[in-house]
Amino acid sequence: MDTNILTSDHEQLARFAKALGHPVRVYIIELLSKQSCCFSGDLAEDLPIARSTLSQHLKELKSAGLIQGSIEPPKIRYCINGENWELARKFFGNLLQTTKPCDEQCCN
Amino acid sequence: MDTNILTSDHEQLARFAKALGHPVRVYIIELLSKQSCCFSGDLAEDLPIARSTLSQHLKELKSAGLIQGSIEPPKIRYCINGENWELARKFFGNLLQTTKPCDEQCCN
DNA sequence: TTCTTATTTCGCAAAAATACGAAATATATT
DNA sequence: AATATATTTCGTATTTTTGCGAAATAAGAA
DSSP states (O other), X not given: OOTTSSOHHHHHHHHHHHHTOSHHHHHHHHIIIIIOSEEOTTHHHHSSSOHHHHHHHHHHXXXXXXXXEEEETTEEEEEEOHHHHXXXXXXXXXXXXXXXXXXXXXXX | OOTTSSOHHHHHHXXXXXXXXXXXXXXXXXXXXXXXXXXXXXXXXXXXXXHHHHHHHHHHHHHTTSEEEEEETTEEEEEEOHHHXXXXXXXXXXXXXXXXXXXXXXXX
């Protein structure tokens, strides 16, 4: 039957993508991945959202496995989760690299 | 002030990511990008969802700009939207390539 | 014109995401 | 022990997403 058309890979990729599906979270990830290694809630000062809301976004990124945090009282330092980042990179890379553009015949 | 911390690029990337944030849509995009160029609702036969639901997913991918459809009565043929695909590729590429892994000091 | 096929839109319900402020937590400092 | 700081959890409201079946649409074939 059509049991396993949707693989766990599709689900994993969707999970990563979903986590990136909000501008604030894109911003956070961008910052963590390029600016420096780790970070904390100085984010709150930059972003036009309540701290509790930011916290939820961080939680989502964490539960998607894209970031991780370590306690450095009284702060919490966040950084990219290297392992899953590598995975995400691979998944997105695979998906995005294989492009067979539409021949003009087809979709105008 | 903090007016423009979130740029339209963040929003665009989030829009693309959000569109990919569901296993069914990942499957569709994967199929359209690698298998052949164009496609139609034979998807409905493969996927364990109602046709109306599939239609909604296609609509979302379309409104995110990732795919486009052309009418070939009585069918509709879908394919990747090359232009936006290129854009998405660039955006995701930028985000994913720049990885400065956490030094061990930081997050354990 | 009526029928068939492929697909979408509509109306609805259930679940999840987004956002906030207030209260809770945890840990250093006084 | 009391206070201050950084952050999260809780309770709540609003909006969006997901999913379905039934009805609507569009176009070719009989």
